[in-house]
Amino acid sequence: MTRLPLFCAGGCFLSLGLLIPAVPVHVTGVLGQGPASVGACLAVTAVCAVLARPLAGRLADRRSRRFAAAGGAALLALTSGAVPWTGSMPSFLACRAVAGVGEALMYVGLAAAASDHDRPGPALNGFSVAVNAGLLAGAPMAAAVAALAGPPAVWAASAAVAAVAFAACLFLPGARAARDEAARDRDARDGAARDGAAASGERRRAGTGVHMAGLVPGLAYWASVWGYTAFSAFLPLHLAALGGGSGPHFLVYGCVLLAVRVGGHRALARIPARRTATASLLLTAAGLVMFVAWPSVTGALCATGVLAAGQALGLPAFLTMAVTGVPAGQRGSAVATTTAFFDLGFLSAALALGAVAQHHGLAQGFAVAACVAGLAPLLLSLHPEASRRRTS
Numbered sequence: 001m002t003r004l005p006l007f008c009a010g011g012c013f014l015s016l017g018l019l020i021p022a023v024p025v026h027v028t029g030v031l032g033q034g035p036a037s038v039g040a041c042l043a044v045t046a047v048c049a050v051l052a053r054p055l056a057g058r059l060a061d062r063r064s065r066r067f068a069a070a071g072g073a074a075l076l077a078l079t080s081g082a083v084p085w086t087g088s089m090p091s092f093l094a095c096r097a098v099a100g101v102g103e104a105l106m107y108v109g110l111a112a113a114a115s116d117h118d119r120p121g122p123a124l125n126g127f128s129v130a131v132n133a134g135l136l137a138g139a140p141m142a143a144a145v146a147a148l149a150g151p152p153a154v155w156a157a158s159a160a161v162a163a164v165a166f167a168a169c170l171f172l173p174g175a176r177a178a179r180d181e182a183a184r185d186r187d188a189r190d191g192a193a194r195d196g197a198a199a200s201g202e203r204r205r206a207g208t209g210v211h212m213a214g215l216v217p218g219l220a221y222w223a224s225v226w227g228y229t230a231f232s233a234f235l236p237l238h239l240a241a242l243g244g245g246s247g248p249h250f251l252v253y254g255c256v257l258l259a260v261r262v263g264g265h266r267a268l269a270r271i272p273a274r275r276t277a278t279a280s281l282l283l284t285a286a287g288l289v290m291f292v293a294w295p296s297v298t299g300a301l302c303a304t305g306v307l308a309a310g311q312a313l314g315l316p317a318f319l320t321m322a323v324t325g326v327p328a329g330q331r332g333s334a335v336a337t338t339t340a341f342f343d344l345g346f347l348s349a350a351l352a353l354g355a356v357a358q359h360h361g362l363a364q365g366f367a368v369a370a371c372v373a374g375l376a377p378l379l380l381s382l383h384p385e386a387s388r389r390r391t392s
Contacts, residue, residue, distance in 0.1 A: 003126075004171060005113040008069060010130040011165030012106045015076055017138015018145070018158040023096075025151050031089055041096050046343040048100030053340040054210055056108035060332030065113035066172035068332070072106025073166035075099065081159035084152045106165075107339060112332040113172055115323040121273060124323075125265045125316040129258065136254045213326050214337030216382050217318040220277055221338060223376030224314045225345030227284035230353050230369035231307055234291075234362050235300070241362070244297040252301060253308045260312035268313070273324065277317035278377045283310030285374035291366045310373075321380075 024038045031037070060068040079099040086092045110127065117123035142154045231253075236246040268276055287307025291300060322338040323331045349369065357365035 004168065005065075005069075005110045005123075006126050006130040008073070008165050008168045008172070009110045009114075009127055010134045011161055011168065012073055012076060012110070013131045013134030014138050014141070015080065015134075015158045015162040015165065016103065017135040018142045018154055018161065019080065020135070020139050021142050022146075022151065022154040022158070025146075026083065026092070026155075027089075029151070031092060033089060037089060041093060043347065044093050045096045045100040045103070046347055048097045049104040050340050050343040052101040052104035053108060053336040054333070056104045057112075057211070057333035057336030059105065060109045060112040060336070061329050064172070064174050065109045065116070065332070066169060066174050068105045068109030069113065069172055070109075070166055070169035072102040072104065072109060073162050073169050075102025076106065077159045077162035077166055080155050080162060083155045104336075106169075108332055108336045109169075109172075111319060111335045111339065115319070115331045115335060116173075116328055119269065120323050121316065121320040122265055122269045124319045125261055125268065128315045128319075129261045129265075131315075132254070132257055132261070136258070211322075211326070211330060211333040211337045213330075214322040214334040216379055217277070217321040218338040218341035219379050220281060220376050221314065221318045222341040222345035222348075223372045223379075224281060224284055224311065224318075225342050226349040226353070226369045227288055227307065227373040228311055229346055229349035230288060230366055231304070233350065233353065234357060234365055235304070237357075238291060238362050238366075239297065239300060242295065242297050242300070244300070249301055249304045252304050253311075256305050256308035257312040260309050261316070264312075268316070273317045273320040274380050276313050277321060278380055280310045280313035280317055281373050281376045283307070283313065285370045286310070288366045288370035288373065292363045292370075295363075 023041055024035075027033045027038045027041055028035070056068055056072070059071070075098055079095040079102065083092065083095055086095055111124070114120070114123045114127040142157075145154050145157050235249060239246045239249065284307055287303045287305075287310060290303035290306060294300075294303065318338055319335060322334040326334050353365045353369060356368050
């Protein structure tokens, strides 16, 4: 059962990875729209995912991990399968909006299921490996499918992979297991302290769908996403100005990210999550500074490796900080709160850094993102690790 959420995550994110090149091809080719419409589609998906995160957290905690994850996978399968029959931009936008809701449900349900492990840190690291492996494999697989059977087949492949993941999600713990776990959490809290008002406050805090335990890690994740957004958006332009291509750099990024998460998980499990999160943000900032200070193809390659190491450390540490000491019946809300900052970070960084780069150049865009990531460790001192109530 421990590996089942990882398998489901790999399948769901492979389905999403297949669509990374498929969305712009469909919008600019089949629908005959311009690049601005591609951005609108990405924005709609991200906004709907953010808005659905609190609901996803409540469903994962109150109903079950299975209900949230399977529901999200089903929406991904249905929306991908419906795209070949959408002949207009409004109908395609509707599909992408529903897909954003599905992504939120799936992500929160599976991350919460992974966090239910006795040692949530290593389990969440494995979850993040599955997420990135699926996304990284999706784009080249989409190119192969499109070459063999045409672009519409990519959407069918995405729907099929999501359907397989949906079937696997049905074997996750159900509602009864979630209720039993919640009951054990209540009993543990009552046994540890008889302060009814405090316990009621904890339940109200989780019931809103926005969990306080996820706010500080989420803000740190937001800063980390600024670094990733600057890298992914500006790297091709940066290298084009230097007379190089970005393909090898993105390959190095993916290889370093997976190598750190897979090869370093045992060592990282012994390091406090807050320290790992701090190292993640500082490495991300250092990589961005290297793009400015070492403006060459070789320098960009080294900067990519440093930034990738920082990004590899980040997500598992942020999620571990969010769920450590939080009862299992509230972890869905904590995960939902933290991961919502990915979409918020991507949207805010894309708008702000795009404006900076437009008016002041790419180097200034990298520099601003480096400042955001480099200052974010100050936020981690606000995380209530020491005072958070522990449960057995």
